[in-house]
Amino acid sequence: MTLSSAINAAMSGIYASSRNSNVVADNLANALTPGHSRRVLSVTSAGAGVPGVRVGDVQLVKDPAILASRRVSEADFEAAEQRASFFSRVSNAVGTVDDEFSLASLQSNFSSALVEAISRPDSGPRLNELAVSAAALAEGLNSASDVVRAQRVAAENSIDAQVDSLNQGLKDVERLNAKIVLARASGQDPVGLLDQRDQVIDEINKIVPVKVVERDNNQVALFSEGGEILLEGTASQFSFEAKRDILPYMTVDNGLLSGLEIDGRPISTDPNGRLRGGTLAAAFQIRDDYAIEAQQDLDSMARDLIERFQDPAVDPTLSATDAGIFTDNGSAFDPTNEEGLAGRISLNERVALDGDAETWRFRDGLNAVTQGDAGDATLLRSYTDALEASRTITTTTLGTVEVTAATLAADIISRFAQDNETSTNRVAFTVASFIETSEMEQAQGVDTDVELQNLLIIEQAYQANARVITVVNELMDTLLRI
CATH class of the missing domain: 1.20.1260 (Ferritin)
Known part of the structure; x- marks a missing residue:
């Protein structure tokens, strides 16, 4: 040498x-x-x-296989956590069987108050307690319905924020692609830009799980797990019109809620659609499926209560168009207007303690002209029989069942508890997978x-x-x- x-x-x-x-x-x-x-x-x-x-x-x-696996598990975990949060809040709203403020307990308290009133139909305090327990049951349904509605609005706001973040993230990747090409052309080291782009893709991936495809000059294209083009040279543009409030009857199908569009064309937000997985699909599922089903269950319970006591065969002083003990916002229930009933159910003002209470009407009839025999418990027994009678109820989640009022309340809160447990287990599974893949990725770190x-x-x-x-x-x- x-x-x-x-x-x-x-x-x-x-x-x-x-x-x-x-x-x-x-x-x-x-x-x-x-x-x-x-x-x-x-x-x-x-x-x-x-x-x-x-x-x-x-x-x-970076190992591309490990990176892709971590992104899949992270998106699953984020979506599972969002669903679990919804079911947890709704389950807390309806309570558990042993919860003194649960719908089942409020239902039991009302039934017990009826029994107490039957034993002493002449007792004003016992009739007043019956009014209190009936009002508490109606308010419990109101409160649970409010929680479901609030969760639906929260999902709507989440969708709006996620669409903005998704659009911004895709534009950022588009710009970083261009910067990486310029850096290489000018002889600069683009490694910092590559790292920054991966971090932006990670954030996009939580919203919509992505597949990253390498292109020339270190550029990348992004596709959803279902094959939708998110970025190919230029970024796709998502659009969504959020509502400030959502009423129970508002849906995408009737045009009162916005769906999702990509580059001006509608795209399905179905859980198994082209944008499946991630928090965006989870938020749509909460707004358009889970919350609607929860509201329907609560409305079914409210309808059952109203119809049990609105029957003239139970209270002879009622006509076919009169409201019973429980009302639809003060009026008789119209079977064609069930949506949102749990939020409108209330105690008949004729026996409500917050007005000119005449709780003797529990004993003598809601439309009785004058008080009758103070020792006559016939109508109160009729109320108890109506409450304990088995009726055919049809709900989306429970199907068609023959139940008493108490059984229906227990079945509904049991269903919410089961959904909550299932979603919690799903979070535990996905977080374990996420932690494992994250540790594999971190093993490649510094x-x-x-x-x-x-x-x-x-x-x-x-x-x-x-x-x-x-x-x-x-x-x-x-x-x-x-």
């Missing part, structure tokens, strides 16, 4: 050591930075017969011990190459003195 070859080899080694030390320093400085990927410098032989090394680009240490060892190796390489230059310099001095 000639002296010039030795110098060139040593200089390339020193340059490689310098670049390597910068890369290691960057790794150490960002070891705790979220989203930072470990960098390595590509160093190869300069070629056959050419002394020294060739320094290439800085590369990110290990400070390894990086410090790399620094020692880089230092040794630098010293070796510096020693070569020193020796060559001493040889040159010797030759010049001869």
Whole structure:
């Protein structure tokens, strides 16, 4: 090897050591930075017969398979957590069987108050307690309905925010694609831009799970798991019109709620559609499926209560168009207007304690002209019989069943409890998968011990190459003195 070859080899080694030390320093400085990927410098032989090394680009240490697996599990976890939050709130609203404020307990309290009133029909306090328990039952249904409605509005707001975030994220990836191309064209290292783009894609992936496809010049295209184009050169544009409030009868099918559009065309938000998975599909599922089904169950219970006591066969003082103990916002119930009934059910003002209460009407009839025999419990027994009678009820989730009022209340809260448990178990499963894939990904991240060892190796390489230059310099001095 000639002296010039030795110098060139040593200089390339020193340059490689310098670049390597910068890369290691960057790794150490960002070891705790979220989203930072470990960098390595590509160093190869300069070629056959050419002394020294060739320094290439800085590369990110990422396994595409592990990255894709982590993104899938993360999207599943985020969606499962959103669904679980809905079922938890609704389950808390209706309560559990042993909860003193649950719908089942309120139903039981009302039934017990009837029994107490039957034992002493002449007792004003017992009739007043019957009014209190009946009002509490109606208010319990009102409260549960309000929670369902609030959760539906929250889902609507979540959809609106997610669509904005999705559009912004896709535009950011489009811009980063362009910046990466420009960086490479100008000879700059785009590794920081690549890392930034991956972080943006991670955020998009939570909303709509994505498949990343490599394109020329380090650009990427994004597709949904169902094959919808999200970004191919240019970003797709999502649109959605949010409502400030949502009433129970408002749906996408009747045109009162907005669906989702992509580049001006409607796209299905079905759980198994082209945008399946992720928090966006979960929010639509809550708004358009889960909340509607929950409202229907509550409305079925409210309807059952009203119809049990609105029957003139139970209270002979009522006509076919009169309201019974429970009313639809003060009026008789219209079977064609069941949607949202749980939010409108109320105690008949004729026996409500917040007005000119005449609780003797529980005993003598809601439309009785005057008080009757204070010891006559016939009507109160008729109320109890009506409450304990089995009626045919049809709901979306329970199907068609023959139940008493108490059984229906218990079945409804049991159904919500079961949905809550199922969704909680789903979160536990998805979080375990997410943690496992995240740990696999983190194993590829920055290990400070390894990086410090790399620094020692880089230092040794630098010293070796510096020693070569020193020796060559001493040889040159010797030759010049001869």
